Amino acid sequence: MPRPLPVPPEPPADFEVAAFLPVLAGGLAAAPNVILQLAAPGVGYGVLESTVHSGNVMIHPIKRLRTTMTYLAVALLGTDEERAAYREAVNTSHRQVRSTASSPVKYNAFDVRLQLWVAACLYWGLADLHERLHGPMDGPEADAFYQYAARLGTTLQVRPDMWPPDRAAFDRYWSENLAATTVSPAVRAYLRDLVDLKMLPLPVQLLLSRPHRYLVAGMLPPHVRDQMGLRWTPRDEWLLSRTLRLLGHVDNALPYSVRRLPLGIYLSDLRFRRKHGLPLV
Secondary structure, eight states: OOOOOOOOOOOOTTOOGGGGOOSTTGGGGHHHHHHHHHTSHHHHHHHHTOSOGGGOTTTOHHHHHHHHHHHHHHHHHSOHHHHHHHHHHHHHHHTTOBOOTTOSSOOBTTOHHHHHHHHHHHHHHHHHHHHHHHOOOOHHHHHHHHHHTTHHHHTTTOOGGGSOSSHHHHHHHHHHHHHTOOOOHHHHHHHHHHHTTTTSOHHHHHHHHHHHHHHHHHHSOHHHHHHHTOOOOHHHHHHHHHHHHHHHHHHHTSOHHHHTHHHHHHHHHHHHHHHTTOOOO
16 A cells, blocks of 8 residues: 655645636646746756656657646546655656666656646746636635645655745745756757657647647746747737636636646546556656
């Protein structure tokens, strides 16, 4: 049996995580978030050199989407037992991800500093998209969501005490570590293929790669966007800002049950797989 996970502090009784889960615009931050994660050299080369090809988004995009979304679902909505079970499944893949003598940087998928960075990217992506859709986050509810989001790291090996204690501390952590990110030429080539949807059939690439590149550029912090060689103008920013605010108005009208639905589907899939002994990742 998987050993129990450390449990972060519980949010207030009236806290509803679904309030921070975008529905209509949820997919917009996916590729930008991957870029941010891989901009940490240890994460970037860990993905680039990984021999776990079953988890490679460029080879198995549908499976990679499922496993990533399932991780978000179980971390944010799953029980402690489900989180522990999924951690054991992810650990099986992570045991094979470590640098070799020829790797440009040293890395290990169990490095809690790298896991903390990935979890921070996931939280920042959700918070950033929420603010773009609905305006600035503030108040006790935003603080509760921040503390709740520690699960994005503690579902793996990140200890609760490693999560910055409050949002101000997170902002300091984020600014310092974001400034240190570097997209190497090798990682950039891999990520440009992701941005251009090279893993999808050619007709889909031709139809969607240009708008996808636009969205990715708009959702990235400026210096990471520059490292990726993506173009962005004030007019682009104006158009994206107003489009997201419009989506935010529609999103606001949706009940929490609908907001939970996308991740709820993946959580149901996890429960089905556990019940029938199917692979979780």
